Amino acid sequence: MLRLHKILLVIMVLEAIELAVLGYSRVNQPKLPHVNYGMVDPLTAEDIKRAERQLDAGNAQHWSELADVYRLFGYYPQAEYCYAQVDLLAPTSEDHLYFWAICCERMGSLTEANQLYDRAISINSDYLLFCWLHIGMNYLRLEEIESAEKALRRARRIPEAKMLLSRLLIRTGRANQALPLLDELSQQFPDAHDVDLMKSYAASEQGDRRVARRLQELALRHANTIPTGSGPESIAWIDADGAVQSHLDHYGWRRRLAEARTLDRDGQTDEAIRIVEEVLESRWSPTGVVLLADLYRRSDRPQTAVELLDDAVKRVGATPQILERLADAHAVAGQAKDALDLWETAAQWQPTPELHRKLAQMYAQAGDVSLAKRHRGLQEFRSGVDALQRNRLDEGHLALDQAVAMVPDHVSAWFYLAETCRFLDRQGQAEHAYRKCLELNPDHGRALRGLGYLSAN
Amino acid sequence: MGEKLNVPAHATVVDLDRDGDLDIVVAILGDVLPSDKLVGKVVLLANEDGEFNQQVLLEDVRRVADVQPGDFDQDGDVDLAVAVFGYSRGEVLWLENRGDLATGLRFRDHQLLVRPGAIHVPVGDLDGDGDLDIAAVISQFEEELWAFENIGAGEFRSRRLYFSHNFDVGGAGLVMCDLDQDGDLDLLLPQGDNLEDEQYWPQPYHGCMWFENRGDWTFHGRSIGQHGGTYAAAPGDLDGDGDQDVVLVSMVNDWSNPSHPSAVWLENNGQQQFNSWLLDTTPIQLVTVACGDLNGDGRADIVAGCLHLFPPHDLDRVARVAAWMSN
Numbered sequence: 001m002l003r004l005h006k007i008l009l010v011i012m013v014l015e016a017i018e019l020a021v022l023g024y025s026r027v028n029q030p031k032l033p034h035v036n037y038g039m040v041d042p043l044t045a046e047d048i049k050r051a052e053r054q055l056d057a058g059n060a061q062h063w064s065e066l067a068d069v070y071r072l073f074g075y076y077p078q079a080e081y082c083y084a085q086v087d088l089l090a091p092t093s094e095d096h097l098y099f100w101a102i103c104c105e106r107m108g109s110l111t112e113a114n115q116l117y118d119r120a121i122s123i124n125s126d127y128l129l130f131c132w133l134h135i136g137m138n139y140l141r142l143e144e145i146e147s148a149e150k151a152l153r154r155a156r157r158i159p160e161a162k163m164l165l166s167r168l169l170i171r172t173g174r175a176n177q178a179l180p181l182l183d184e185l186s187q188q189f190p191d192a193h194d195v196d197l198m199k200s201y202a203a204s205e206q207g208d209r210r211v212a213r214r215l216q217e218l219a220l221r222h223a224n225t226i227p228t229g230s231g232p233e234s235i236a237w238i239d240a241d242g243a244v245q246s247h248l249d250h251y252g253w254r255r256r257l258a259e260a261r262t263l264d265r266d267g268q269t270d271e272a273i274r275i276v277e278e279v280l281e282s283r284w285s286p287t288g289v290v291l292l293a294d295l296y297r298r299s300d301r302p303q304t305a306v307e308l309l310d311d312a313v314k315r316v317g318a319t320p321q322i323l324e325r326l327a328d329a330h331a332v333a334g335q336a337k338d339a340l341d342l343w344e345t346a347a348q349w350q351p352t353p354e355l356h357r358k359l360a361q362m363y364a365q366a367g368d369v370s371l372a373k374r375h376r377g378l379q380e381f382r383s384g385v386d387a388l389q390r391n392r393l394d395e396g397h398l399a400l401d402q403a404v405a406m407v408p409d410h411v412s413a414w415f416y417l418a419e420t421c422r423f424l425d426r427q428g429q430a431e432h433a434y435r436k437c438l439e440l441n442p443d444h445g446r447a448l449r450g451l452g453y454l455s456a457n
Numbered sequence: 458m459g460e461k462l463n464v465p466a467h468a469t470v471v472d473l474d475r476d477g478d479l480d481i482v483v484a485i486l487g488d489v490l491p492s493d494k495l496v497g498k499v500v501l502l503a504n505e506d507g508e509f510n511q512q513v514l515l516e517d518v519r520r521v522a523d524v525q526p527g528d529f530d531q532d533g534d535v536d537l538a539v540a541v542f543g544y545s546r547g548e549v550l551w552l553e554n555r556g557d558l559a560t561g562l563r564f565r566d567h568q569l570l571v572r573p574g575a576i577h578v579p580v581g582d583l584d585g586d587g588d589l590d591i592a593a594v595i596s597q598f599e600e601e602l603w604a605f606e607n608i609g610a611g612e613f614r615s616r617r618l619y620f621s622h623n624f625d626v627g628g629a630g631l632v633m634c635d636l637d638q639d640g641d642l643d644l645l646l647p648q649g650d651n652l653e654d655e656q657y658w659p660q661p662y663h664g665c666m667w668f669e670n671r672g673d674w675t676f677h678g679r680s681i682g683q684h685g686g687t688y689a690a691a692p693g694d695l696d697g698d699g700d701q702d703v704v705l706v707s708m709v710n711d712w713s714n715p716s717h718p719s720a721v722w723l724e725n726n727g728q729q730q731f732n733s734w735l736l737d738t739t740p741i742q743l744v745t746v747a748c749g750d751l752n753g754d755g756r757a758d759i760v761a762g763c764l765h766l767f768p769p770h771d772l773d774r775v776a777r778v779a780a781w782m783s784n
Contacts, residue, residue: 036713038769074656108660141623141662171620194545216571219546349463350496412517443555445566
């Protein structure tokens with residue numbers, strides 16, 4: 001045998017061995033469970049299929065990553081299967097137990113979920129506290145109150161656990177035990193209205209209606225809540241800059257739209273437009289339409305934006321957001337009347353200071369001084385209410401004072417001015433504003449109640 | 458009939474202006490998505506010779522999910538009960554009709570309860586004393602059932618009839634009916650809304666509770682049927698045997714499995730013991746249901762409405778309104 005033949009033979013034998021090994025591993029590779037890709041859009045389905053193709057069945061980390069993808073999109077049985085594979089390959093891994101339990105919990109297998117959380121706790125998982133929180137939540141779902149209370153007490157460093165524990169205590173006649181917990185939450189989250197409301201329930205249980213009412217009113221002026229859904233399984237969260245982030249943004253149409261936004265920020269607007277158009281072809285969505293309309297408008301193609309948004313209204317009906325975008329596009333296209341009509345409708349449906357600012361500006365340009373002034377007043381009114389709802393009382397007072405000066409026939413402007421003055425402890429001004437409100441609408445129940453609170457004080 | 462109404466959530470037919478024809482009172486949610494904005498309204502579509510003119514009866518409130526009529530103060534005109542769902546803040550109101558022929562319709566708002574998540578406010582004489590009481594289902598984090606006992610002169614006494622420790626049970630509506638036909642009004646509470654989860658799934662505690670009115674403001678609650686993602690319930694004699702059966706429809710479910718039922722009916726054996734039967738697997742994502750005799754055969758037929766917010770969007774599984782006729 002020639003030397004060359006020998007080499008070729010060795011290569012052939014090696015290839016045969018490799019094929020045999022590959023074939024054996026294919027045959028023995030756990031088969032992925034069936035996935036109904038119709039539950040997601042085609043672009044997301046492609047990303048999921050890519051993750052499936054990248055799976056190395058002998059690698060626990062790969063199974064875990066695929067499980068995370070399934071879990072994100074609600075394919076819980078498939079995710080559960082993958083976490084079970086992780087458990088076979090790396091039973092001491094900490095993460096998979098927690099997320100496996102989450103899948104069971106979401107599918108309503110609460111006892112199984114709690115067993116998995118217990119296992120995670122037994123190996124001192126990084127998510128220990130969240131395990132206790134979820135055990136507590138599951139016992140609440142099962143209405144097993146004593147077990148729920150025990151678990152929630154162990155998780156009480158998590159604000160959500162403290163809130164659930166307070167709720168449980170109030171409902172089992174122990175409002176006095178709930179109040180210190182809620183006070184701790186108030187200190188930690190001073191503008192959380194859910195804490196105010198829970199404290200008001202505790203006060204009601206204790207028969208203190210006056211305190212309950214004060215807390216209910218406070219809840220209307222606090223804009224935030226305690227963080228909930230803050231566990232590692234959360235799909236969306238708010239980052240340090242206050243922006244909503246989502247794991248889903250890394251997949252499918254959302255990923256493509258995020259890419260388009262980045263390109264637009266980098267000045268590549270034409271490329272961004274191309275991508276969004278492509279996405280809308282594959283998966284139509286109001287989010288994509290609004291983004292594309294903005295891109296068209298800023299690319300001096302307002303008429304194309306108008307056509308796109310008109311089509312959106314035909315498809316899914318008008319929303320204030322789409323109407324405002326449509327009006328903006330009409331305005332840029334020089335179609336002032338269309339813009340005015342649409343802004344007016346949007347302002348009736350979901351009024352904002354910005355909408356009234358646009359209307360005021362447009363009416364001023366058209367020479368209608370009276371309507372321009374009215375919308376400036378309404379702009380101040382909305383700004384004042386926004387400030388009041390964030391407990392910025394001085395700012396609200398200033399805006400509402402200007403509002404009633406410009407639109408003195410506006411019932412709600414007088415009412416909110418009165419409320420702001422009452423909260424600022426300016427009794428005389430509050431009474432004056434309530435009475436102005438009631439002159440305009442003698443049946444304004446809230447104003448009558450507010451006036452009553454003044455008298456009681 | 459009602460153009461430019463932003464997200465109407467419920468419509469009720471009543472002669473509100475007492476001119477002899479039927480008007481429509483509409484609860485305006487104002488935003489289909491969770492929101493605490495002041496976008497809710499109560500709007501009257503006043504029937505004037507077949508033309509419907511809009512009049513705003515209540516505004517500057519959070520999202521309104523339901524409005525129901527009743528003469529609560531017994532002064533001969535129609536007042537309104539209002540469920541201001543809101544989102545994380547809401548309330549239950551009643552609107553006292555203070556109008557007359559000279560001034561037109563005027564309503565004064567009275568607050569009955571401060572809670573987020575009021576969905577329905579059915580009206581009826583729950584205690585059999587001849588005046589109208591109001592019930593309310595409170596969902597969101599609270600999961601409570603309330604009644605407001607009419608004690609006369611426009612005053613109400615609040616009574617919490619039920620609460621669930623299960624913060625996640627998903628109260629989805631409230632129906633007042635005499636399920637056991639003993640002459641008093643009971644309550645049906647469908648439970649199964651879990652839209653708060655990004656990826657929803659049917660849960661074992663979803664279904665329908667029946668609150669049997671045992672008099673003296675005692676309501677005994679028990680589950681009468683399990684159905685994942687139950688979003689609405691409707692009573693009716695579906696099998697023509699003289700007792701009240703119940704239809705349940707599902708909004709959130711495991712729709713990746715085409716065999717999952719979107720609607721079931723609970724057959725009453727006459728003793729308020731119920732057997733569950735599959736009604737249909739399509740259309741999916743049903744949010745409302747009602748029973749009535751549409752074909753005049755003396756048996757209840759079923760009509761349901763859909764809300765398709767999420768996939769799947771298979772054309773053969775979606776619809777706007779669906780009906781099942783008795784045969």
